[in-house]
Amino acid sequence: MQATGVTANAAERALKAKLADRDLFQPADTALTPDSLFKDLVTYWLDDIDLEDRISRTTRNVYERNMRTLVSPSFDNLALREIGVARCDKFIKQLAKLSYSRAKQARVVLRLALELAVRHEVLPRNPMDHVSRLHREPHVPNALTAPEVNVIRAAIAQWESAANHISGPKPDGQLGAIIEVMLGTSARIGEVLAIRRRDIDITSAVPSIRLAGTIVSRNGELTFRQNHPKTAQSTRVVALPTFTADAVRRRLAKFGSLGLDGLLFQSRDGTPLTTANV
Structure with a gap:
């Protein structure tokens, strides 16, 4: 590889920049590149989940909801190469100040999406692997007397x-x-x-x-x-x-008489009750 500059140091910096870019894969079997926006990775990730069909539809919908509401507002307009450990670490910590549960959910989906980018050779490493662990204050569950x-x-x-x-x-x-x-x-x-x-x-x-x-x-x-x-x-x-x-x-x-597959609790029409209504 070659690079030029007005001084020796400038040429060396330009060469290092080229080498850094070279380390980021340019896969031929995906439309994603390190310069793709994070929102494009989200779409690619959800499509991959649907293609694998390994998790329940309910879990898949929860993942999408958590990604859209918790992570996307802060990451959608970033290029994938711009998403590093420091940025991810700061994001999770700021979210944890508001809600431990939200930070935990955001951490899961952000890790999964970036993990797919690594597996498909869009990024060389997953920055979420080095983000600080979440800490939760110990609490005693409240039990009914x-x-x-x-x-x-x-x-x-x-x-x-x-x-x-x-x-x-x-x-x-x-x-x-x-x-x-x-x-x-x-x-x-x-x-x-x-x-x-x-x-x-x-x-x-x-x-x-x-x-x-x-x-x-x-x-x-x-x-x-x-x-x-x-x-x-x-x-x-x-x-x-x-x-x-x-x-x-x-x-x-x-x-009086209930078939073996009849539900113990059911609506007046014999259909399942919804948890929200109960």
């Missing part, structure tokens, strides 16, 4: 009695049972709403429920039952305390 749980139960019972009902459909009695199942299993709300008749065993000496699905709601799509919980490894069988088993028995008694 028995009196607080009873206050919640009483409030639900009052509401389900429809004593002050004014208009619209009256409460159908599901909410109290849903709460009892959540309390007795520590399951996520989506997992509870996905329980089918075949997942319930209340005839054994130790009643149990198999948590093997979750409810998924996406924009523009009908709510549906996914055949595994949040992760495939989350499928589990949980023994039921007496108060939960009793709530499940009362719920089943109201159906």
